[in-house]
Amino acid sequence: MALKLNRHEEEGIQVLRVSGEVDLYSSPELRIAVQTLLDRAKDRVHIDLSGVAYMDSSGVATLVEGMRNARACDVAFVLYAPSESVMKVLTLSRLDSVFDIIETG
Known part of the structure; x- marks a missing residue:
């Protein structure tokens, strides 16, 4: 399944x-899209991962890099x-306690 990215603004986020x-x-x-998002952000970005069917370690590394870049810009x-598959990877790598995560449902 090909990667699809959709950038938009919701309530200033x-x-x-x-x-x-x-x-x-x-x-x-994904790395380029995250950096573009950070460049446009005022104080907060949300990375909606609800539609991700599979993520490997390079995807996780991209998220970690995005988090570090956001902190450097003082952006949440x-x-x-x-x-579920992304949460499993984050939990196994113990990054679920490092990221700010909003779960739904």
Whole structure:
């Protein structure tokens, strides 16, 4: 399943909706989209991961890089509604306690 990215603004928050698979081949595209989002952000970004079917370590590394870049810009970096498969990867890597995560449902 190909990576799909949709950037928009909701109530003053920059949102990146991610769907499909995030792997070694697609993570560079995600990296660029996250940086573009941070460049436009005032104080908060949400990375909506509800549509992500698969994420490997390169995808996780891209999120960690985004979080570090956000902190350097004093911008809150929030993972919004991670899919079950993404939460599993974050939990196994013990990053679920590092990221700000908003779960739904």
